[in-house]
Amino acid sequence: MYEASLNELERRLRAGSEHISIKRNVPMARYTTLHLGGPADMIISPEREEQIQQTLQEAHALELPVLIMGNGSNLLVKDGGLRGVVLRLCRDMQGMEINGNRIRIQSGAMMSTLANAAADAELGGLTFASGIPGTVGGGAYMNAGAYGGEMSQVVTLVEGYDMKGEPFRYTRPEMEFTYRHSRLMNEDKIITRVTFQLPQGRREDLLAEMVEFNRRRADKQPLTQFSAGSTFKRPPEGYAAQMIDECGLKGCAIGGAQVSEKHAGFLINQGGTAADFLALMAHVQRVVYERKGVMLEPEVRILGTDAPVQSI
Numbered sequence: 514m515y516e517a518s519l520n521e522l523e524r525r526l527r528a529g530s531e532h533i534s535i536k537r538n539v540p541m542a543r544y545t546t547l548h549l550g551g552p553a554d555m556i557i558s559p560e561r562e563e564q565i566q567q568t569l570q571e572a573h574a575l576e577l578p579v580l581i582m583g584n585g586s587n588l589l590v591k592d593g594g595l596r597g598v599v600l601r602l603c604r605d606m607q608g609m610e611i612n613g614n615r616i617r618i619q620s621g622a623m624m625s626t627l628a629n630a631a632a633d634a635e636l637g638g639l640t641f642a643s644g645i646p647g648t649v650g651g652g653a654y655m656n657a658g659a660y661g662g663e664m665s666q667v668v669t670l671v672e673g674y675d676m677k678g679e680p681f682r683y684t685r686p687e688m689e690f691t692y693r694h695s696r697l698m699n700e701d702k703i704i705t706r707v708t709f710q711l712p713q714g715r716r717e718d719l720l721a722e723m724v725e726f727n728r729r730r731a732d733k734q735p736l737t738q739f740s741a742g743s744t745f746k747r748p749p750e751g752y753a754a755q756m757i758d759e760c761g762l763k764g765c766a767i768g769g770a771q772v773s774e775k776h777a778g779f780l781i782n783q784g785g786t787a788a789d790f791l792a793l794m795a796h797v798q799r800v801v802y803e804r805k806g807v808m809l810e811p812e813v814r815i816l817g818t819d820a821p822v823q824s825i
């Protein structure tokens with residue numbers, strides 16, 4: 514029944530749109546910066562907004578669950594993979610309109626593309642985004658931020674669809690942004706466009722600031738290794754990385770998952786499984802709680818099912 518529904522969805526989408534990228538049974542490790550995760554039953558990468566709406570409407574009619582992703586830079590997908598349909602908005606949808614101090618951009622654009630385009634248009638407020646390796650949609654959903662800036666300071670409007678394909682529009686106050694949080698975390702919705710209102714800036718100053726932020730990043734973060742950035746949120750009591758470091762956990766490993774030697778806030782994958790990574794996360798949480806009395810909360814979004822148990 515489930516397979517038949519997936520086949521029917523593929524048939525209907527291909528009939529509606531000749532060129533639509535639909536892949537079946539693809540390892541999520543290929544689509545996440547952690548390079549972890551079992552197979553997704555179906556990944557659809559739409560190129561046009563009508564394809565998103567049609568996918569949502571047809572999947573809803575066929576009672577297939579839909580998961581949304583961008584660049585997979587904040588995702589930990591379990592080894593058993595993802596059931597249902599993954600709608601991936603990354604790079605294929607990145608149209609942009611610049612009008613005075615306002616930029617309206619499609620959510621598949623990378624944050625770095627947006628930051629560079631803003632600087633070229635002599636618009637500031639987005640230099641923080643240049644080194645965040647995610648999409649504009651993922652950034653708005655996560656309220657991504659760095660170096661004192663975050664999406665909530667510059668976003669004015671978020672547009673998209675609910676899971677039935679009905680359009681929605683949320684203004685900045687309606688997004689209920691707080692630290693690495695937006696109301697979309699409690700709702701099933703897909704962001705297709707984000708509008709920014711930005712202060713004026715000088716192109717050279719903005720580019721120089723981005724270069725400086727990216728230099729600081731490369732100095733401190735293990736950018737050549739597989740990670741999802743900071744694994745845990747910053748707790749109210751201080752910095753997660755400092756606490757993990759003070760508990761002597763730098764370099765600590767379970768299977769192929771390791772606490773980075775370079776930055777204790779980054780857990781990295783060195784060829785292990787999602788199960789290793791989850792076990793290391795739980796170990797770090799336990800040790801930090803025992804020694805510091807602080808329960809670290811994951812920033813990385815955990816999705817999917819565990820791998821089936823193998824008989825020996």
Ligand SMILES: Cc1cc2nc3c(=O)[nH]c(=O)nc-3n(C[C@H](O)[C@H](O)[C@H](O)COP(=O)(O)OP(=O)(O)OC[C@H]3O[C@@H](n4cnc5c(N)ncnc54)[C@H](O)[C@@H]3O)c2cc1C
Nearest residue numbers: 583584585586587647648650651652657658659704741742
């Ligand atoms: C090396 C490295 C450095 C990083 N540094 C930072 C940093 O400085 N600051 C920071 O905040 N983060 C950082 N991150 C984490 C990550 O890049 C951000 O959270 C980013 O915003 C995630 O965007 P994404 O497109 O990759 O989203 P994904 O990882 O694909 O998805 C993340 C969440 O967003 C949802 N989502 C994605 N796109 C949409 C959409 N179009 N509509 C609705 N929901 C959507 C997904 O369902 C998921 O729940 C870093 C990651 C890495 C690997």
